[in-house]
Amino acid sequence: MASTITEKxxxxxxxxxxxxxxxxVVADVSYTMAHDSTGPLAIESFYKITDKVFxxxxxxxxxxxxxxxxxxxxxxxxxxxxxxxxDQNLSGFFTNGVCHQLLVEKFIxxxxxxxxxDSHTCTEGALGAFTTGxxxxxxxxxMATGKCWFKVPESIxxxxxxxxxxxxxxxxxxxxxxxxxxxDGALYKACEFTxxxxxxxxxxxxxxxxxxxxxxxxxxxxxxxxQKTLDFLGGRTGKIFRSDKDAVYxxxxxxxxxxxxxxxxxxxxxxNVEPVSAVEGKPIDQAFLGTCTNGRLEDIEVAxxxxxxxxxxxxxxxxxxxxxxxxxxxxxxxxxxxxLVTAGATVCNPSCGAxxxxxxxxxxxxxxxISSQNRNFTGRMGHPKAEIILASPATVAAAALTGxxxxxxxxx
Amino acid sequence: MRAWKFGDDINTDVITPGRYTVTTDRKxxxxxxFIEYRPEFAKEVEEGDVIVAGSNFGxxxxxxxxxxxIKAAGxxxxxxxxxxxxxxxxxxxxxxxxFVCEDADKIDDGDxxxxxxxxxxVRDKTKDIVLKAKPLPEFMQRIVEKGGLVNxxxxxxxDNV
Ligand code: SF4
Numbered sequence: 410m411a412s413t414i415t416e417k418x419x420x421x422x423x424x425x426x427x428x429x430x431x432x433x434v435v436a437d438v439s440y441t442m443a444h445d446s447t448g449p450l451a452i453e454s455f456y457k458i459t460d461k462v463f464x465x466x467x468x469x470x471x472x473x474x475x476x477x478x479x480x481x482x483x484x485x486x487x488x489x490x491x492x493x494x495x496d497q498n499l500s501g502f503f504t505n506g507v508c509h510q511l512l513v514e515k516f517i518x519x520x521x522x523x524x525x526x527d528s529h530t531c532t533e534g535a536l537g538a539f540t541t542g543x544x545x546x547x548x549x550x551x552m553a554t555g556k557c558w559f560k561v562p563e564s565i566x567x568x569x570x571x572x573x574x575x576x577x578x579x580x581x582x583x584x585x586x587x588x589x590x591x592x593d594g595a596l597y598k599a600c601e602f603t604x605x606x607x608x609x610x611x612x613x614x615x616x617x618x619x620x621x622x623x624x625x626x627x628x629x630x631x632x633x634x635x636q637k638t639l640d641f642l643g644g645r646t647g648k649i650f651r652s653d654k655d656a657v658y659x660x661x662x663x664x665x666x667x668x669x670x671x672x673x674x675x676x677x678x679x680x681n682v683e684p685v686s687a688v689e690g691k692p693i694d695q696a697f698l699g700t701c702t703n704g705r706l707e708d709i710e711v712a713x714x715x716x717x718x719x720x721x722x723x724x725x726x727x728x729x730x731x732x733x734x735x736x737x738x739x740x741x742x743x744x745x746x747x748x749l750v751t752a753g754a755t756v757c758n759p760s761c762g763a764x765x766x767x768x769x770x771x772x773x774x775x776x777x778x779i780s781s782q783n784r785n786f787t788g789r790m791g792h793p794k795a796e797i798i799l800a801s802p803a804t805v806a807a808a809a810l811t812g813x814x815x816x817x818x819x820x821x
Numbered sequence: 822m823r824a825w826k827f828g829d830d831i832n833t834d835v836i837t838p839g840r841y842t843v844t845t846d847r848k849x850x851x852x853x854x855f856i857e858y859r860p861e862f863a864k865e866v867e868e869g870d871v872i873v874a875g876s877n878f879g880x881x882x883x884x885x886x887x888x889x890x891i892k893a894a895g896x897x898x899x900x901x902x903x904x905x906x907x908x909x910x911x912x913x914x915x916x917x918x919x920f921v922c923e924d925a926d927k928i929d930d931g932d933x934x935x936x937x938x939x940x941x942x943v944r945d946k947t948k949d950i951v952l953k954a955k956p957l958p959e960f961m962q963r964i965v966e967k968g969g970l971v972n973x974x975x976x977x978x979x980d981n982v
Contacts, residue, residue: 433960435979449845450885457971475843482843528883528907544885544911546970556979558960592830593877597906626877628906678830765839786834786881793838793857 411653413564414631415599418539418650422522430563430659439521439538440467440501441551444508445483446474446765447526447544448490454549455493462497463555469501469516470494471508473760479768506733506759509533509701513616514735518647519634524551529701529783531600531622535615536642537634537649542623562628563659564599564652569606571667576818578711579614580703580781580801582606583621584672586664588682596626598659601652606666607632612641613705620702621783624679671817673779674799677787685804688814693798695778696727696809697763697770697790703781703802704732704759706739712806713745715820721753722812728755728770730762754809766790772797779808822897824945825862826930827874832881833908842886850886851893866894871936873928874901879908888912898936900925900943900954913961916969920954927952 410427412420420428422436443451448470455462462468470490478484494502503511508525509532517523519537523530530542543557551557567586573579600622607615619630632638634649671685698704698712709731721727729749731737737759740746746756757763763770764782772778772795780790785797800808803817810820841853855862872878872891878901879887888911891899899912900920912919920941928934932947941954957965967973 433958446839446842447884450889453845454971458974480843486843486845526883526885528881530883542883542907544883544888544907544914546885546914547910550914550970550974554974554979558979560958592880593903593905596877596903626880626905678832767839767843784834784881786832788838788840788857789834791840 411655411657413599413601413652413656413658414537414633414650415539415564415601415629416561418520418522419559419561421520421648428561430561432561433558434561435556435558436522438524438551438555438557440469440512440516440523441548442469442471442508442512442523442525442527442530443545443548444474444527445472445476445487445490447548449486450545451526451548451552452489452493454546455552458550458553462499462552465498466500468497468499468552469512470499471511472504473507474765475767476504476760483767507701507704507761510704510732510736514733518642518645519638520648520650524548524557528623529620531627531630532616532620532701534629534631535612535619536638537632537647539629539631541629562597562599564601565595565660565662566658567600567602567662567664569602569604569664569666571606571665572609573666573669576803576821577669577671578801578803579610579617581669581672582666583618584674584682584799585669587621587624587674587680588672590625592624592678592680593626595622597628600625600627600630602630602632608635611707612637613707616705617702624783671801671804673804673814674785676785676796676798679784679799685800685814685816688798689816691814692777692812693725693779693808693814694776695770695772696725696805697778697780697782698802698805699730699732699762700764700782701732702783704730704736706736708781708802709740709745711803713748715803715806715817716752716810717748719752719810721809725809725812726755726770727753727809728757728763730757730769731759733759763790779805779814781805822934823867823870824873824928824930824932824934825866825870826928827872827878829875830877830880831874833879833884833887834881836879836887837884837890842884847889847893850890854890854894863894866896868895869897870895871934872896872899873925874899875925876902878904880905883907885911885915888915888917892917913964914970916965918965922952922954924952
C-alpha cells in the first residue's frame with residue numbers, strides 16, 4: 410500500500426509493516442520533552458505510574474517559558490522540575506533556548522518520533538521526523554514507558570511552488586496558508602510541506618512552516634529530509650522516509666508563493682489573516698522578535714538589515730530573544746546584536762521571552778504589539794485588552810523603526 | 822445539569838490564561854477557569870454542570886491546565902461540535918468525558934441537559950429534544966473507564982493494545 414512519510418514513520422516506530430489513517434498504534438518514542446510550564450504536571454503523572462524514566466538520555470527538560478524565574482510561583486515550579494532532573498539523572502536538561510530549537514540543534518534526526526508537552530512540538534518535523542505536541546499526562550506516560558499511543562492521522566499535502574517576491578518571507582507564506590485553511594482546517598491531520606519552494610528553503614524556514622501546523626489544528630508538520638537536512642545534522646544519523654507518489658491525502662493544496670504579499674494575523678485568532686496593507690499606519694507600542702517560529706539567525710539578520718545605523722521609534726520597545734544560545738552567539742559574532750542594541754533594541758536571554766506574557770515584555774491595557782511569534786490569542790502577552798499582531802521578522806523590524814505597521818518592502 | 826454555552830475556537834488562553842497557570846494546584850486551577858473571558862463562570866458553576874461549545878474547542882496550547890481547570894471547577898462533561906486535538910487527548914487522559922455533537926448549536930446557555938455517557942444521548946430537558954453525540958472510540962473508552970491514562974498504564978499497560 411502506498412503510504413505517506415507520517416504513516417511510514419509511525420509504522421516503523423510501532424513495529425508494523427504498514428499502518429493506515431485511523432489505526433491506533435503504540436509507538437516507541439525517540440525522545441520526550443517537557444518544559445518549565447508543563448513539566449511539573451507531567452512529572453506528577455510520571456510518579457503515579459513508576460519511579461524511573463525509560464531512558465535518562467531520552468527524557469528532555471527545558472526551562473524556557475519563564476527562565477530565569479520572574480515570580481516565586483515560577484521558581485517553585487523550576488525547583489520541582491530540577492529535582493526530577495537530578496533524581497532521574499537526566500542528561501538532557503537545558504536553560505539556554507526555546508525547547509523546539511534546542512531539540513532541533515541537538516537531538517532530532519529523520520525518522521524519529523518525538524512527543525513534547527508543548528503544542529508547537531510540530532516544529533521539529535521539519536527535519537523529517539514525526540513530532541507532535543501532547544499534554545502533560547501523555548508525556549508522563551511516555552517518560553515512564555518510552556511509548557505512546559497514536560491514532561494514525563490522515564495527511565494534507567501543501568505543495569508550495571515558486572519563490573516569494575523580495576521582502577516576503579516564509580512567515581508570510583504560512584500566515585496566508587493558515588488564513589485560507591483556517592484554525593481547524595487541518596484538525597487531527599499531518600501537514601506535509603513539499604514542492605520546490607520547500608526544497609529551496611533553509612532549514613530555519615522549514616521550521617517556521619512546520620511550527621504553525623498546529624495553528625490549523627494539525628497533529629504534526631513534516632518535511633522530507635534531504636541533503637540540506639543531512640548537512641544541518643552534521644554527524645547525527647537517522648532513517649529517511651519519503652511519501653510514495655501515489656500516497657493518499659485527505660486534502661491537497663497547491664500554493665504559488667509568488668502571489669503572497671506581506672501578511673499580518675490580527676487579534677484575537679491566528680487565522681484572522683490580512684495583507685499588511687489592511688492595517689498600514691496602525692501605531693504600535695512593542696515589537697517582539699524571537700520564538701520557535703522566528704527567532705533564528707536569518708530572522709535576526711533581516712531585522713539588522715532594516716535597523717542597522719538607525720534608531721527605533723522613541724515610543725516603542727523592541728524586544729529580541731534569540732531562539733537558542735547558538736543563535737545568540739552567531740548573531741553576536743556577526744555583529745547583529747550589537748547593531749540592534751545600538752538601534753535601541755533590548756536583547757533578552759535565549760528563551761520564549763515575551764511570547765507567553767510571563768516576563769520580558771508584558772503588555773498593559775490598550776497596548777499593541779507586533780510579534781514574530783505564532784499566536785495572538787486574547788491575553789496571551791499580558792492584559793486581555795492588549796492587541797497582538799503576528800507578522801514576519803521584517804515587518805516586525807520595520808514597525809519597530811517607524812512606530813507603526815508598514816509594508817517592510819519599503820525599508821529593506 | 823446546567824449547560825454553559827460557549828462559541829467557536831475557544832482556546833486554552835481563554836480557558837486558563839498563561840499568566841495564571843504557574844501552578845499545578847487543582848483547586849486553584851478550578852477557580853481560574855475562564856477567569857477573564859467569563860469571570861462569573863468559576864463562581865457560579867455547579868458540580869455536574871456541562872460545557873456546550875461550537876467547533877475547535879480547546880485549541881491553542883498543549884497545557885493540560887485547561888481540561889484540569891474545567892474538571893476541577895465541577896464540570897462533568899464537555900459537548901462540542903469539534904475539539905482541538907491535544908485538548909481532546911488531554912481530557913481523555915485526565916478522565917474528563919467529551920462528546921462530539923454536530924447539533925450542539927441547538928442547546929442554549931442555561932438549558933437543563935442530561936447526558937448518557939455510554940450511548941452519547943444528550944437530552945435537552947428545557948427544549949424537550951434529544952440530540953445524538955458520537956460515543957468515544959473503544960480504545961479511549963477503556964482509558965476513560967480506568968479514570969485516565971495514569972490508571973490505565975498502571976493496570977493494563979500497553980501490552981494488550
Ligand atoms: S516561543 Fe512561544 S510558542 Fe514557542 S514554545 Fe515558547 S511560548 Fe511556545
